[in-house]
Amino acid sequence: MKHFLLLILLLTTTFSVQAQYKLLKADSYLDVRTGKLITPADLLIEDGLIKSVNPKVIPEDTEIIELKGKVLLPGLMDMHVHLDIDFEGNWDYIYKESSSQGTIRAIINAKKTLLAGFTTVRNIGQLHITRELIDVAIADASDKGLIIAPRVIPSGHMISINGGHGDISLGLSEGLIELGPKDGIVNGKYDAIEAVRYQIKHGAKFIKIHATAGVLSMEDAVGAQQLSYEEMKTIVDEASRHHIKVAAHAHGTEGIIAALNAGVYSIEHGSFLDDEGIRLMKEKGVYLVPTTGLSNVVNELVDKMHPVMAAKAKYVLPLAKDNLRKAIKSDVKIAFGTDTPVIPHGQNAIEFSALIACGMSSIEAIQTATINAANMLGLHDRGELKVGLLADIIAVNSNPINDIKTLESVKFVMKDGVVYKNEK
Numbered sequence: 001m002k003h004f005l006l007l008i009l010l011l012t013t014t015f016s017v018q019a020q021y022k023l024l025k026a027d028s029y030l031d032v033r034t035g036k037l038i039t040p041a042d043l044l045i046e047d048g049l050i051k052s053v054n055p056k057v058i059p060e061d062t063e064i065i066e067l068k069g070k071v072l073l074p075g076l077m078d079m080h081v082h083l084d085i086d087f088e089g090n091w092d093y094i095y096k097e098s099s100s101q102g103t104i105r106a107i108i109n110a111k112k113t114l115l116a117g118f119t120t121v122r123n124i125g126q127l128h129i130t131r132e133l134i135d136v137a138i139a140d141a142s143d144k145g146l147i148i149a150p151r152v153i154p155s156g157h158m159i160s161i162n163g164g165h166g167d168i169s170l171g172l173s174e175g176l177i178e179l180g181p182k183d184g185i186v187n188g189k190y191d192a193i194e195a196v197r198y199q200i201k202h203g204a205k206f207i208k209i210h211a212t213a214g215v216l217s218m219e220d221a222v223g224a225q226q227l228s229y230e231e232m233k234t235i236v237d238e239a240s241r242h243h244i245k246v247a248a249h250a251h252g253t254e255g256i257i258a259a260l261n262a263g264v265y266s267i268e269h270g271s272f273l274d275d276e277g278i279r280l281m282k283e284k285g286v287y288l289v290p291t292t293g294l295s296n297v298v299n300e301l302v303d304k305m306h307p308v309m310a311a312k313a314k315y316v317l318p319l320a321k322d323n324l325r326k327a328i329k330s331d332v333k334i335a336f337g338t339d340t341p342v343i344p345h346g347q348n349a350i351e352f353s354a355l356i357a358c359g360m361s362s363i364e365a366i367q368t369a370t371i372n373a374a375n376m377l378g379l380h381d382r383g384e385l386k387v388g389l390l391a392d393i394i395a396v397n398s399n400p401i402n403d404i405k406t407l408e409s410v411k412f413v414m415k416d417g418v419v420y421k422n423e424k
Contacts, residue, residue: 021046021062022417023055026395029072029385032370035363035401041072045391048417053387065419067395067412073366074385075119075150075392075415076407077373078348079289080268080337083109083152084126084134087216087341088304094168099130106138110149112346115421117410119392120151120373120382124247124268124337125158125208129168131182133157136203148420151392153377155206156199157184158249159192159235164226165214165249186227189234196238207239209264211248212255215298215312216305216342222312223252223272232262245378247289251316253277260286266376268337270327271320278330287376289337290324293354297343321358328359335376336369349407352400362401391417 022045029041044052044062083106085094097105113121123135135154142149160166162185168177179185181194196207211227213219227235236246240263248259251271259267260280266287270277273288281288295317302310328334334355338348355365374383382390395412413421 021051021059022065022419023058023062024065024067024072024393024395024414026067026070026072028399030366030400032074032363032366032384035361035366037071037399037401043072043385043391043393045414045417048391050385050387050389050391050393053385065422070395070397070411071399071406072385072393072395073400074370074383074389075394075413076117076349076369077120077122077336077377077383078113078118078338078340078369079122079266079335079373079376080124080291081113081121081340081345081348082125082127083113083121083123083138083340083345084128085341086345088301094127094129097128099128099132099134102126102128102130102134103137106134107141107147107149109341109345110138110142110147110152113340113348114148114150114415115410115413116346116348117394117407117413118150118348118369119394119413119415120153120377120379122153122155122206122247122337122377124155124206125166125184126156127168129177129179129183133199133202133204139203139205145416145418150415153205154203155208155247156202156204157182157195158208158210159184159186159195159199159227160210161185161226161231162187163219165210165212165217165219186231189231192231192234193238196235200239200242200244205244207235207244207246208268209235209246209248209259211250211259211264212252214249214251215316216309218306218308220308221252222316223255225252225255225258227255229258229262232259232264236263251320260284266335269320269339271316271323273323273327275326278327278332281327281332282330285333287333287335287372288324288327289335290320290327290355291337291339291342291351292321292324292358293351294339294342295321295354297350324358333372333376334360334368335373336365347408349410352404352407356404362404365404366400366407391415
């Protein structure tokens with residue numbers, strides 16, 4: 001896998017000498033804490049960091065990048081992506097693809113994501129049937145500047161019960177594929193410990209569990225609790241010993257509450273979140289990653305989906321929106337997530353309008369993908385345009401507070417001080 005990825009990188013990567021200083025000259029930048037536009041917006045970049053904002057002195061040999069008419073924002077962050085897959089109503093192709101093919105797919109999708117303005121993503125579980133951790137390889141290549149990709153927080157294999165939502169062999173012939181703890185499939189707490197240790201050993205920086213059943217898989221139930229409380233608590237305790245946080249895919253109410261009591265750090269989807277779940281989330285400071293924008297996409301694909309998945313989608317997605325509205329009104333902490341590829345890779349910003357439709361203001365929606373996401377990750381070097389932070393910067397044509405859809409057409413992307421996109 002590593003040799004194969006290296007070959008791809010050598011064939012697809014171009015290298016150039018970067019100027020020591022760059023100066024971005026835009027009309028204004030958005031203060032993502034206040035929602036106010038700051039004018040002028042001259043950002044001096046050095047060594048991948050924001051060196052100065054509106055500097056009085058410009059160093060010699062500074063490269064000037066004119067962004068007239070543009071508004072700057074910090075690079076956006078998506079906390080729920082799956083780079084190694086695409087979705088067209090089914091997952092049939094996954095069973096036919098090798099890890100090498102999955103890696104190529106992930107590289108292509110990572111580039112789409114970065115060029116859409118998302119400079120950090122949390123890859124919250126891979127779906128290819130392979131022992132190798134594709135997202136860890138992509139994260140490493142991105143960190144080294146070898147591929148065009150966001151900064152990737154990898155989680156390796158999702159941890160699920162035998163026959164559960166994360167069991168990729170579900171629906172295949174008995175005995176055709178037998179998955180175990182290293183693949184994320186567990187039966188009991190000792191399997192759970194092995195699964196966590198394997199993912200962390202091989203580079204996972206977050207752990208993803210399936211507390212409940214799901215929508216786009218072949219179980220009949222969508223909300224039924226799957227991992228037991230004991231299994232979830234064991235996973236959280238083991239990950240915590242390594243200073244690793246746990247995210248829980250959870251639709252059903254009982255599974256959500258069990259995951260919260262087990263100590264997870266984020267709830268993904270949270271479709272049947274009730275008043276008790278909301279209370280616990282606020283009490284424990286847990287983030288909700290709602291992935292609500294995918295509902296419109298799924299509705300368009302429902303005729304192509306397996307009847308089991310289609311029936312679950314029609315049932316759960318409207319209820320999920322109603323419960324998200326309650327969570328927003330209750331001031332539950334929310335971080336941005338799309339569940340790409342259900343929202344296609346590169347169209348991640350669709351989620352902003354979906355959040356606003358459920359009761360957020362424009363600035364609150366933007367905060368989910370900037371300061372909220374950074375806080376959830378415990379990363380304080382990004383999420384705002386401030387001196388000393390990473391030069392992960394995007395530009396759009398208009399004020400996103402007034403026109404949130406401008407974020408669906410990002411014109412300029414810089415990551416780590418390197419320009420990857422600059423359109424008029």
